[in-house]
Amino acid sequence: MQNLRKSVAEISGRPGGYQDLRVKTSLTGVFVGLSEITDAPVRATLRAESVMEGILVTGRLRASASSQCARCLRDVASNVDLDICELFAASGHEPPGGQDPYRVDGLEIDLEPMLRDALGLALPLRALCRQDCPGLCARCGQDLADASCDCAQDEPDPRWAALDSLRKELESRPGRTATG
Ligand SMILES: [Zn+2]
Numbered sequence: 559m560q561n562l563r564k565s566v567a568e569i570s571g572r573p574g575g576y577q578d579l580r581v582k583t584s585l586t587g588v589f590v591g592l593s594e595i596t597d598a599p600v601r602a603t604l605r606a607e608s609v610m611e612g613i614l615v616t617g618r619l620r621a622s623a624s625s626q627c628a629r630c631l632r633d634v635a636s637n638v639d640l641d642i643c644e645l646f647a648a649s650g651h652e653p654p655g656g657q658d659p660y661r662v663d664g665l666e667i668d669l670e671p672m673l674r675d676a677l678g679l680a681l682p683l684r685a686l687c688r689q690d691c692p693g694l695c696a697r698c699g700q701d702l703a704d705a706s707c708d709c710a711q712d713e714p715d716p717r718w719a720a721l722d723s724l725r726k727e728l729e730s731r732p733g734r735t736a737t738g
């Protein structure tokens with residue numbers, strides 16, 4: 559894996575100074591629900607810019623994700639493509655709002671936690687292989703995109719069928735009437 563700790567010694571404390579950073583690395587273990595970042599390289603084209611509060615990192619991040627369809631569990635491949643804009647706070651600069659920011663660590667910034675967070679937020683929570691995926695039959699598990707099944711929609715609910723047979727059984731019992 560590429561070292562994602564980047565020196566900002568050249569620009570640190572010189573507001574207006576910037577440097578471009580290119581990242582190409584695999585980041586495994588980023589997943590949300592049924593989606594995860596594949597081990598194909600994550601690519602980012604970033605600019606680190608020295609600002610009063612620290613180092614502002616902006617740019618673009620691309621990766622590929624693989625998910626399972628929330629209805630039929632087929633594999634779904636997708637691309638993640640997002641804009642990055644994150645502040646790495648210099649020591650002594652607490653950002654307003656009390657969020658816990660990324661921090662400039664000495665003369666370095668560590669891009670890895672920021673990239674992992676951004677990728678995690680970009681993953682689909684609920685992927686579908688296609689918008690009208692019919693999913694699996696709740697009774698027999700047949701993938702309804704491939705074929706219909708024999709579980710007709712108007713078949714009686716199995717819970718009613720059980721009550722029905724109970725009623726028949728009670729009716730057929732002899733001798734339990736009020737006449738006794
Ligand atoms: Zn599906």
Ligand SMILES: [Zn+2]
Binds near residue numbers: 700
């Ligand atoms: Zn079925």
